[in-house]
Amino acid sequence: MEDQLKKIRKFFRIHRRLPTYQELANLFNFASKNAAYKLAQKLIDAGFLEKDETGKLIPKKLFAPLPNSGFVQAGFPSPAEEELIDTISFDEYLIDKPESTFILRVSGDSMIDAGIHPGDIVLIEKGRTPKDGDVVIASVDGEWTLKYYHKEQNKIVLVPANKKYQKIYPKNSLEIGGIVISVVRKYN
Amino acid sequence: MEDQLKKIRKFFRIHRRLPTYQELANLFNFASKNAAYKLAQKLIDAGFLEKDETGKLIPKKLFAPLPNSGFVQAGFPSPAEEELIDTISFDEYLIDKPESTFILRVSGDSMIDAGIHPGDIVLIEKGRTPKDGDVVIASVDGEWTLKYYHKEQNKIVLVPANKKYQKIYPKNSLEIGGIVISVVRKYN
DNA sequence: TGACTTAGTGAACGGTTGTTCACTATACTT
């Protein structure tokens, strides 16, 4: 089943859409569309694909799981090996709840020691209760900044990841805009 | 034209595929498919969309540009505003050349001061000549590691972004696996 | 052995697909 998904993902990567049943049949050298239809149905039942209300195949939210392409120091994984260039959909990998997730570009270096640099893009999910240690976007003195969310004996502390800045003990109200669920950086 | 793209992107986000011409017509309250057809053709000519060899619409590589959702410190951008949850395709944003890009998970902390942490995912493009200051994946003593690529009077130096480690002056052969074009980190 | 599941073939269906053509109404030039 993994092999079949691999082929379909490859089609998806190349054509930027999922195949029709005829195309699916060609992909697997089936003489009949129906074989493809049944295969697709099986993959749908197994939760790997989805269908439109019009019957068209569409990618599941988590269509392509992250390929286990090995660790950097463990010998060089050849990208020529098909499996490694198997597309992952970063969209679906990064975003669980599209309706409550949004994007910000980071300015300032207050979280630089947490690996969040100016110019990076952060994905923020709102409406979730922050856990101790989460990176949150919070309103401090009318300005929104990124900080670690910590608790010290039942009191909330906002901690920057940069020695240049100080911890913040919010006095009255503390507004949390959301918690940072991922960081994306692109060079050049 | 931006408004029209917005509607199409919204359809794409919801349905996980681009509309047919009939659906496009419904989307814009056109009575005729042909109006949609012409609109699509215009957007294709302007470089915002693409067509299959079968005529179907497919997303451009850079289909949805990154929404300019403002900087963190510049007042809180409300995600309720439609435009902000306008999907960006991270895939297309991050990956220019799918055929020569692959994914690695980072182990080790040799680039931690560059904001590349253990567990992060790096996107690597192979076959490109590194520029001074690029982060590259290089083979050092038979092991692959991430390092800054620098030149000191015509000689190549591999510089880690962590004071714990030392610069490497490669003696004979130096194998560059590719250059890091982006970093993706997901929390939890 | 015999019953049952699974995987694929092949044909058929009504509806939808992308595309083209001829036509109309509105707006923008000069």
Next chain:
DNA sequence: AAGTATAGTGAACAACCGTTCACTAAGTCA
């Protein structure tokens, strides 16, 4: 005022769409 783009209508075309049905061959299990 006349001419010309631009935007949308409506109908038509063959080709293809998803889906269903009846059937076959191979494998599995008891």
